[in-house]
Amino acid sequence: MTIHRVLVVEDDHGLRDVLARGLREEQFEVLTAADGAGALRTIDDQIDAVVLDIGLPDSDGRDVCQAMRAAGLDMPVIFLTARDGLTSRLSGFSAGGDDYLAKPFHLAELAARVRAALRRAGREATTEVDGLLLDPVAHVLKTADGTQMPLTPTEFRLLASLMAAPGAVVRRHALVRSAWPEGAQVNDNTLDQYLRRLRRKLREAGCERGISTIRGVGYRFT
Amino acid sequence: MTIHRVLVVEDDHGLRDVLARGLREEQFEVLTAADGAGALRTIDDQIDAVVLDIGLPDSDGRDVCQAMRAAGLDMPVIFLTARDGLTSRLSGFSAGGDDYLAKPFHLAELAARVRAALRRAGREATTEVDGLLLDPVAHVLKTADGTQMPLTPTEFRLLASLMAAPGAVVRRHALVRSAWPEGAQVNDNTLDQYLRRLRRKLREAGCERGISTIRGVGYRFT
DNA sequence: CGAAGCGTTCAGGTTGTGTTCAGGCACGCC
DNA sequence: GGCGTGCCTGAACACAACCTGAACGCTTCG
Numbered sequence: 001m002t003i004h005r006v007l008v009v010e011d012d013h014g015l016r017d018v019l020a021r022g023l024r025e026e027q028f029e030v031l032t033a034a035d036g037a038g039a040l041r042t043i044d045d046q047i048d049a050v051v052l053d054i055g056l057p058d059s060d061g062r063d064v065c066q067a068m069r070a071a072g073l074d075m076p077v078i079f080l081t082a083r084d085g086l087t088s089r090l091s092g093f094s095a096g097g098d099d100y101l102a103k104p105f106h107l108a109e110l111a112a113r114v115r116a117a118l119r120r121a122g123r124e125a126t127t128e129v130d131g132l133l134l135d136p137v138a139h140v141l142k143t144a145d146g147t148q149m150p151l152t153p154t155e156f157r158l159l160a161s162l163m164a165a166p167g168a169v170v171r172r173h174a175l176v177r178s179a180w181p182e183g184a185q186v187n188d189n190t191l192d193q194y195l196r197r198l199r200r201k202l203r204e205a206g207c208e209r210g211i212s213t214i215r216g217v218g219y220r221f222t
Numbered sequence: 223m224t225i226h227r228v229l230v231v232e233d234d235h236g237l238r239d240v241l242a243r244g245l246r247e248e249q250f251e252v253l254t255a256a257d258g259a260g261a262l263r264t265i266d267d268q269i270d271a272v273v274l275d276i277g278l279p280d281s282d283g284r285d286v287c288q289a290m291r292a293a294g295l296d297m298p299v300i301f302l303t304a305r306d307g308l309t310s311r312l313s314g315f316s317a318g319g320d321d322y323l324a325k326p327f328h329l330a331e332l333a334a335r336v337r338a339a340l341r342r343a344g345r346e347a348t349t350e351v352d353g354l355l356l357d358p359v360a361h362v363l364k365t366a367d368g369t370q371m372p373l374t375p376t377e378f379r380l381l382a383s384l385m386a387a388p389g390a391v392v393r394r395h396a397l398v399r400s401a402w403p404e405g406a407q408v409n410d411n412t413l414d415q416y417l418r419r420l421r422r423k424l425r426e427a428g429c430e431r432g433i434s435t436i437r438g439v440g441y442r443f444t
Numbered sequence: 445c446g447a448a449g450c451g452t453t454c455a456g457g458t459t460g461t462g463t464t465c466a467g468g469c470a471c472g473c474c
Numbered sequence: 475g476g477c478g479t480g481c482c483t484g485a486a487c488a489c490a491a492c493c494t495g496a497a498c499g500c501t502t503c504g
Contacts, residue, residue, distance in 0.1 A: 003237060153450085168333075174244075215492075216460090
């Protein structure tokens with residue numbers, strides 16, 4: 001999993017901490033701000049996404065977003081709204097391909113939305129190894145001859161991890177750590193299956209490179 | 223294969239933990255610091271490499287690097303820069319750093335870069351004897367003519383132990399201690415078998431050097 | 445509702461690694 | 475030379491690691 005920088009803007013201290021800690025556990029790098037002014041002070045083009053509470057003490061979250069856009073900052077924004085009603089109004093507004101989430105919500109859902117937004121915005125890093133490239137926007141593997149092979153999210157994370165350091169052995173548990181959420185219990189066989197599917201997709205895409213097994217150690221993309 | 227000591231300097235707590243844990247799993251000994259001041263307090267000539275965030279709260283990572291150099295510390299530095307900033311790329315190099323890595327990145331890639339930097343700096347994460355090198359990243363034996371010979375984990379540990387001190391005699395029980403877990407009961411003949419297999423693999427790889435027997439004492443890599 | 449896609453699990457087969465056994469060769473000592 | 479010890483060799487074995495094909499539950503989406 002690649003590491004992204006997320007700014008959380010929320011006035012409630014407790015909630016802000018919960019969000020920050022939760023997103024960190026989901027492998028994000030997290031900055032925080034307590035109000036609109038602080039957000040605009042913190043924000044720059046190194047932020048990959050913003051989680052933005054609509055009801056801020058000093059200003060409306062949407063104004064903050066507009067100020068961002070005016071400053072030429074185009075990263076995705078996930079709005080947090082105080083339950084119901086508002087959401088319908090927001091869906092029409094949806095400025096800049098953003099997303100919204102009504103309180104209360106699950107951390108896992110927020111993390112998923114942030115990821116989805118990053119993907120849509122093309123903020124994921126493209127990995128490329130010798131003509132073979134991994135397109136993070138479309139979640140597709142593109143070969144030199146233009147063939148496109150769709151990948152599932154988990155397949156994508158696994159292959160990205162393998163291609164990040166071509167030729168190097170990646171240990172099994174390192175693969176698990178990079179493709180599954182922190183602390184997930186993953187059956188050995190599950191990983192086997194994914195490698196099997198990845199190898200088949202690579203073969204079907206007519207790719208001469210492949211994943212070799214280093215028995216007792218891990219796998220290597222060659 | 224000696225263990226290397228890496229200092230990770232990163233202000234974000236979550237990211238720092240992820241990096242530290244990941245590098246430890248890759249067999250590094252990891253120290254951490256949260257800012258430039260802490261880094262300069264921690265650092266000494268026992269550190270083999272530094273992973274240094276450019277954007278630190280109290281100072282620029284490049285200044286930290288320059289301060290290091292001024293103090294006569296010449297270990298390699300891998301800069302972490304916020305997404306593809308070309309400027310930080312260049313100035314990172316002019317500050318005497320060895321490599322850079324743009325966020326977001328994969329752990330496997332960071333580990334590979336740290337190893338590469340150590341190798342370039344002559345701190346040798348890989349064992350090399352006269353064109354024959356044992357590559358722990360790819361987990362293979364590479365000969366001068368480019369042949370790659372895969373090794374099993376135990377073979378790898380044994381050969382590493384022999385190549386660590388070329389020309390010196392390594393006693394049998396010393397070999398056992400370095401290639402098997404502490405307190406393992408190893409049949410004499412088992413070691414014989416491994417030497418046999420190693421010699422054959424060396425021969426098959428077209429290597430003129432070999433392992434000679436010192437009867438009653440041990441073995442020597444010449 | 446049904447269909448499709450994704451993640452996961454199960455059962456069974458295959459292979460490589462680590463290990464042991466039986467026997468042979470070579471060296472050193474008497 | 476006879477003999478023992480240390481090392482080498484070829485073959486065989488057990489078991490874990492890994493691969494494979496098939497199926498199941500779950501969610502999503504039409």
